[in-house]
Amino acid sequence: MKVPDAGLRRFPWSPSRRRFVQGVAGGLVTVACGGWSRARADQRDRVLSGRAFDLSIGETIVDYTGRKRRAVAVDGGVPGPLLRWREGDGVVLRVRNTLAERSSIHWHGIVLPADMDGVPGLSFMGIEPGGSYTYRFTVNQSGTYWYHSHSRFQEQLGLYGPIVVEPRAGERHPADREHVVLLSDWTDIDPEHLYATLKKQSDAYNFGKPTVADFLRDTSEQGVAAALASRRMWNTMRMNPSDLADVSGHVYTFLMNGATPASNWTGLFERGERVRLRFVNGASMTFFDVRIPGLKLRVVAHDGQDVEPVHVDEFRLAPAETCDVIVEPSDDRAYTIFAQAMDRSGYARGTLAPRAGLEAEVPALDPRPLLTMGDMMGAMDHVAHGLPGTKGMEGGCGASMAGMDRAAMGHAGGDGRVAHAAAEYGPLVDMRVDTPRTNLDDPGIGLRGNGRRVLTYADLHSSTAPIATDVQREIRLHLTGHMERYVWSFDGRRFSDAEPLRLRHGERVRIVLVNDTMMTHPIHLHGMWSELESPDGTFLARKHTVVVQPAQQVSYRVSADAIGRWAYHCHLLYHMEAGMFREVVVA
Amino acid sequence: MKAMPLALATAALLAPAATAGAQVVAAEHASHAAHEAGADHGAHHAHAAHAGTPVPQEQDAARAHAHGAAMPAHDADAHESSAPARGAVDTRPPPGHVAPPPPAVPMHDMAPAEMVEVMGMDDRARWSRVVLDRLERVDTGSGNALAWSLRADYGGDVDRVQLRSEGERSEGRVQHGDVELLWSHAVAPFWNSAIGVRRDVGSGVDRDWVAFGVHGLAPYWFEVSATAYVGGDGRTALRVEAEYEALLTQRWVLQPRLEVDAYGKDDPAARTGSGLADAAVGLRLRYEVTRGFAPYAGVEWARRFGRSATYARAHGDEPDDVRWVVGVRLAF
Numbered sequence: 001m002k003v004p005d006a007g008l009r010r011f012p013w014s015p016s017r018r019r020f021v022q023g024v025a026g027g028l029v030t031v032a033c034g035g036w037s038r039a040r041a042d043q044r045d046r047v048l049s050g051r052a053f054d055l056s057i058g059e060t061i062v063d064y065t066g067r068k069r070r071a072v073a074v075d076g077g078v079p080g081p082l083l084r085w086r087e088g089d090g091v092v093l094r095v096r097n098t099l100a101e102r103s104s105i106h107w108h109g110i111v112l113p114a115d116m117d118g119v120p121g122l123s124f125m126g127i128e129p130g131g132s133y134t135y136r137f138t139v140n141q142s143g144t145y146w147y148h149s150h151s152r153f154q155e156q157l158g159l160y161g162p163i164v165v166e167p168r169a170g171e172r173h174p175a176d177r178e179h180v181v182l183l184s185d186w187t188d189i190d191p192e193h194l195y196a197t198l199k200k201q202s203d204a205y206n207f208g209k210p211t212v213a214d215f216l217r218d219t220s221e222q223g224v225a226a227a228l229a230s231r232r233m234w235n236t237m238r239m240n241p242s243d244l245a246d247v248s249g250h251v252y253t254f255l256m257n258g259a260t261p262a263s264n265w266t267g268l269f270e271r272g273e274r275v276r277l278r279f280v281n282g283a284s285m286t287f288f289d290v291r292i293p294g295l296k297l298r299v300v301a302h303d304g305q306d307v308e309p310v311h312v313d314e315f316r317l318a319p320a321e322t323c324d325v326i327v328e329p330s331d332d333r334a335y336t337i338f339a340q341a342m343d344r345s346g347y348a349r350g351t352l353a354p355r356a357g358l359e360a361e362v363p364a365l366d367p368r369p370l371l372t373m374g375d376m377m378g379a380m381d382h383v384a385h386g387l388p389g390t391k392g393m394e395g396g397c398g399a400s401m402a403g404m405d406r407a408a409m410g411h412a413g414g415d416g417r418v419a420h421a422a423a424e425y426g427p428l429v430d431m432r433v434d435t436p437r438t439n440l441d442d443p444g445i446g447l448r449g450n451g452r453r454v455l456t457y458a459d460l461h462s463s464t465a466p467i468a469t470d471v472q473r474e475i476r477l478h479l480t481g482h483m484e485r486y487v488w489s490f491d492g493r494r495f496s497d498a499e500p501l502r503l504r505h506g507e508r509v510r511i512v513l514v515n516d517t518m519m520t521h522p523i524h525l526h527g528m529w530s531e532l533e534s535p536d537g538t539f540l541a542r543k544h545t546v547v548v549q550p551a552q553q554v555s556y557r558v559s560a561d562a563i564g565r566w567a568y569h570c571h572l573l574y575h576m577e578a579g580m581f582r583e584v585v586v587a
Numbered sequence: 588m589k590a591m592p593l594a595l596a597t598a599a600l601l602a603p604a605a606t607a608g609a610q611v612v613a614a615e616h617a618s619h620a621a622h623e624a625g626a627d628h629g630a631h632h633a634h635a636a637h638a639g640t641p642v643p644q645e646q647d648a649a650r651a652h653a654h655g656a657a658m659p660a661h662d663a664d665a666h667e668s669s670a671p672a673r674g675a676v677d678t679r680p681p682p683g684h685v686a687p688p689p690p691a692v693p694m695h696d697m698a699p700a701e702m703v704e705v706m707g708m709d710d711r712a713r714w715s716r717v718v719l720d721r722l723e724r725v726d727t728g729s730g731n732a733l734a735w736s737l738r739a740d741y742g743g744d745v746d747r748v749q750l751r752s753e754g755e756r757s758e759g760r761v762q763h764g765d766v767e768l769l770w771s772h773a774v775a776p777f778w779n780s781a782i783g784v785r786r787d788v789g790s791g792v793d794r795d796w797v798a799f800g801v802h803g804l805a806p807y808w809f810e811v812s813a814t815a816y817v818g819g820d821g822r823t824a825l826r827v828e829a830e831y832e833a834l835l836t837q838r839w840v841l842q843p844r845l846e847v848d849a850y851g852k853d854d855p856a857a858r859t860g861s862g863l864a865d866a867a868v869g870l871r872l873r874y875e876v877t878r879g880f881a882p883y884a885g886v887e888w889a890r891r892f893g894r895s896a897t898y899a900r901a902h903g904d905e906p907d908d909v910r911w912v913v914g915v916r917l918a919f
Contacts, residue, residue: 102707115690121706122694140685152707197878200716200918204878211834212841235807238777427773428744465677467684482776484804487710487744494710494744496699529684542682561686565694579710 023064023253023260045257046077049084051091055105057127057149057159058098064186064253064260071158072099072149078258079182079282080147080161087142087168093135097127102151105135107163108320108524109145109304109544112137114564117526119150122565122583126151142167143304144278144322145544146182153191153284156573160184160282165304172463173300173309175276175326179267183290183317183339183348185252185283195574198246202486205250208242208343208368233373237431239518241370242343243483244445246519246574247285249346254286256339256350264359265350271332275352276300278324281317284573287342287520288317289447292335292352293363297325299455303543306463315455316342316444318522320545320571323455327352334358342446342520344368369446371518371550378436378551418514418553420478423492430482432516436553438535444520444549457532457554460541466531467542468508468557475501479515479523479548479570479580487578488517488570494579501568501584503560510537512555515548521575522547525584527566531557545571560586715741716918720830721871723914725755725887728905732757734912735764740771747771749781754789763789767798767814778803785816790902792856794818808832823851824859838875842883844868853894858902860894873916881916 055074062071062078074080085091097103104126106118116137120126127133142165149159162180187194197204210231218227234241259265269275281288291297291314299310301324309326317323317339329335334353341347344365351359417434424432443454481488490498503509510533513523523530524545532540533555548554563586570580703709721736736753749771754764769783778801785796800814809829816824830844846867850859871885889908891899896906 102705111684111687113687113690115692115694119706121697121702121708123690124692124694126705126707137687138685140683196714199714201878207837209834209837211836213835238804238806238808427775427778430776462682463679464682465679467682469677484777485744485773495708496711527687559684559686563689577708577710581708581710 022262023255024066024262046075046081047084048081051085051089053083053091053093054096055080055093056096056098057103057105060158062158062186064255065188067188069188072103072154073158074105074147074161077161078158078186078255079184080159082161082180083147083163085139085163085165087139087165090136090138094132095127095135096132097129100129102126102128103154103159104133104149104151105147105159106150106526107135107145107147109143109322110137110139110163111141111527111529111562114527114562114566117564117566119526119567122567139165141165141304143301143306144180144280144324145304146280146282146320146322148282150567153195153573153577155282156185156187156191156194156284158186162278162280162282164278171276172306173276173298173326174274176273177269178276178278179352180257180278180280181265181267181337181350182257182280182282183286183288184255184258184281185247185286185341186255187247187251187253189251191284191573194247194251195577198574199486199578202246202483203240203243205246205248206240206242206343207248207250208244208345209240210242210370233376237376238484239376239431240483241372242368243371243518244343244369245285245287245341245345246486246572248343249341252286252341252346254283254288254339254341254346254348256337256348259350261347261349261362266356266358267337267350267352268356269329269352269354271329271354274326274328276324276326277337277352278322279317280322281319283319286319287444287522288339288348289342289366290315290317290323290337290339291452292327292337293361294331294335295327295329295352297327299459300324300326302460302541303545305542307541308461308463310455310459310461311453312455312459313452314443314447314450316447316547318520318545318547318571319573320522320524321543321547329354334360336360336362338363340365342444344446366446366450371445374437375445375518375550376431376433378433378553379438418476418478420516421491421493423489423497424478424480424516426492428482428485428487428489428494429480429492429516430484431518432478432480433514433551436514436551438553440532440534440540440554442549442552444547457540457547458534460532460543462539462541464542466539466557467529467561468531468559470508471510471537471557472508474510474512476512476514477501477582479513479517479521481517481519481575481578481580483518486574488575488580490580490582495581495583496579498582500565501582503558503584503586505560505563505586508557508559510555510557512553513546513548514553515550518550519572519575520547520549521580522571523569524571525558525566525568527562527564527584527586528558528560531559533557562586711743713741713743715739719915719917721753721912721914722917723883723885723912726911727757728908728910730757732762734914742771745773747779749783761789763787763791769798771802774801775803777805781814787857791858792854794822794854794857796822796824805829821852822854825849835872840873840875840881842869842871842873842885844871850895855898858895858898860892860896860898862894863892864895865889865891869912871912871914879918882914883916884911884913886911 060071060073060076061068071078104118104120116135117123145163148155162182257265296311332354334351337350339348420432441456441458443456447454477490480492522545529542530546531542566584568582568584569576717739719737723734725732725734732755734755738751740747740749749769751767755762765787767785769781771779771781774780782799785798787794796816796818798814798816802812805811812828814826826848828846833841848864850864852861867889869887871883873881873883875881887910891906899906
């Protein structure tokens with residue numbers, strides 16, 4: 001089906017812009033249309049539990065903005081049904097594909113045999129149109145996870161849903177009630193068109209760029225010299241400090257459990273109850289900053305894995321991450337669950353309430369942040385020495401260091417600069433960070449010093465011991481890209497340019513990621529846990545998706561105990577498509 | 588499971604050294620370890636029931652504190668053995684992780700084309716872009732003309748075919764214009780080389796050229812293109828273009844641009860003289876209704892120099908001209 005380009009017909013002064021951000025009440029349309037499965041609103045909150053599941057991938061029609069659009073869904077729901085499994089159970093999932101194109105389902109964060117992982121081309125051949133595939137595996141973990149398509153842009157079109165695995169031994173942090181809160185981003189624009197637009201003009205959806213008016217304001221406040229100086233590096237490097245999200249609320253409607261902000265998903269509680277909220281970010285491109293004004297959030301699990309509880313006001317959730325919090329609403333009133341996009345271009349919103357139909361005040365969006373010099377250059381102590389970041393920009397020194405000396409790489413805050421792969425000096429990489437910062441106690445752009453206690457990776461302390469108790473080998477990879485050309489890669493090589501990363505079965509490696517871009521990337525390794533480490537190498541928490549902020553270095557251990565071919569990629573959907581993907585082979 | 592007795596033993600060992608809070612945690616962890624090892628469910632329920640009562644804030648604080656206290660002990664352990672082999676001894680229960688069995692059906696290797704097809708992922712996909720930067724009505728004083736400037740390209744991230752054309756049409760015919768077909772190759776992060784051909788059309792003699800140049804994004808976001816041309820009879824030419832986009836707001840864009848043409852020798856038939864031949868400086872204010880549709884108005888000052896100006900006068904053209912333009916910028 002050809003989806004018309006909403007962008008070309010929408011005038012900025014028309015009310016539809018507002019409607020796009022807020023959405024309209026409703027969401028799923030109840031009309032059956034030739035060939036499309038019937039979508040019902042109640043399918044949105046459907047729960048399937050047990051050991052055997054029959055799922056069907058198909059087209060459905062949704063209406064989030066007043067315009068009907070084609071979506072791709074599991075069992076006709078966006079999101080698909082909540083799958084509840086039990087730790088230790090063998091599950092069988094028969095997935096039928098009624099689409100006219102190949103499809104797949106990947107069980108994100110679940111440890112399983114490679115042929116059950118659902119990545120077409122690496123795990124299996126995908127599910128042919130009209131065909132089916134039966135996934136069988138034993139679930140040896142518990143927690144909050146999710147599933148999504150790993151075929152083309154089907155995830156953006158609605159093919160995702162939550163998974164909850166109940167622990168055999170009971171919850172470490174019991175609650176009286178729980179809700180899954182799945183956040184996602186919807187666009188009326190055909191994702192193919194959206195991706196093509198990013199290739200042509202990577203800032204097409206950025207409506208927060210610095211303007212002449214901003215410059216004039218800065219000159220009057222700081223003087224001409226200061227205003228020019230603060231822009232000098234950005235302009236020299238041809239980087240945009242407002243580049244926080246490639247796709248913004250300009251074309252996205254942000255959803256909470258498939259409901260627009262206007263239709264207000266509501267989760268019920270009784271006063272005094274401990275309510276566990278299982279947050280899942282099922283968005284294709286959007287980082288959400290989540291808070292519930294009036295409630296402290298007790299974070300008890302991250303990426304499905306229990307962590308020592310920590311109380312926060314707010315947390316940032318990257319695409320594919322999950323976070324479990326327990327709240328204890330003490331008043332008999334409604335509370336707003338507010339999840340603003342990192343670029344502050346919109347929000348998802350829902351309500352916790354003692355009764356249906358209640359609403360609480362919805363906070364205003366925070367001011368739109370701009371990236372800082374630290375986001376560009378990493379370790380700020382190096383900034384004083386004459387802007388080293390710029391030297392690495394273009395042309396620059398062509399030397400690539402052969403050694404892998406950890407001490408010389410600034411891993412432990414050494415003064416050595418990191419080495420870059422030769423391919424990073426090619427035309428498809430627009431910047432390199434020579435002195436990345438290693439601290440994890442940074443909540444990220446837009447959350448620093450906002451007066452609220454915000455979760456950081458430094459707060460995560462696993463409740464259990466690490467799988468990889470030692471490290472035998474260190475692998476360093478840089479997250480690279482070119483914003484203007486809209487090309488993304490590891491070590492300057494797109495997926496198609498790169499050889500697989502090979503791990504010996506049974507070896508335990510440390511992967512050190514250095515983010516040489518100005519964007520934040522959630523990096524997901526399939527098949528094996530990413531055991532996040534503090535800068536000094538202490539195990540922090542077990543994760544399936546690790547966020548690396550601009551100019552940051554993050555390390556984690558991987559126990560290569562899962563034989564097979566695995567995907568390793570940025571979980572921003574269009575970054576993955578544009579090359580930020582590697583195959584990992586464990587043999 | 589093997590790690591469980593170890594964890595218990597460690598917990599017991601560390602307990603005297605740690606704070607009372609740490610003991611609580613260690614004991615709790617040991618209890619969890621027991622669960623994961625499949626200990627009796629009676630104990631589990633007892634634990635759950637205990638934890639299931641409303642959790643007072645103090646207990647949470649104690650937990651957090653205990654954790655903080657436990658960590659240094661754990662770190663001290665790690666320091667005894669040489670880094671990076673840390674965490675060999677951990678007070679926490681084992682992760683309960685079970686490595687998955689190998690795939691029953693390993694995936695075969697595929698040719699890149701099949702891989703792209705099966706994965707639905709193609710970072711080498713070719714894509715196209717058409718930008719009609721100027722499509723405008725020019726008030727020439729004596730009447731109206733239609734001017735255009737087009738850039739279209741197709742290809743991958745590195746190699747692209749580029750079609751460029753610009754010119755002006757009035758009185759029912761193209762007065763002057765050119766079409767270029769180039770191979771554009773990414774040579775540096777913000778720069779591409781271009782090699783191709785150009786054909787001039789319009790009044791005077793049509794000339795054909797071989798073109799080579801660079802185009803890209805200069806510091807401070809100037810879009811720059813510099814192309815040298817070699818034609819027949821030892822003719823040479825140079826064209827430099829630069830554009831800037833100043834955002835007055837997110838949708839009002841002020842675009843100054845400069846274009847300069849120079850030639851190596853006189854070509855009376857084509858009405859171009861050697862040296863700097865002409866320059867155009869334009870200022871256009873557009874409103875981006877969408878990224879692909881932006882009406883604009885502006886002014887352009889065009890001037891011919893030297894012998895080019897003489898040739899122009901001879902043909903009744905004004906060599907120095909300020910003209911108002913109204914048009915639309917299209918991109919798709």
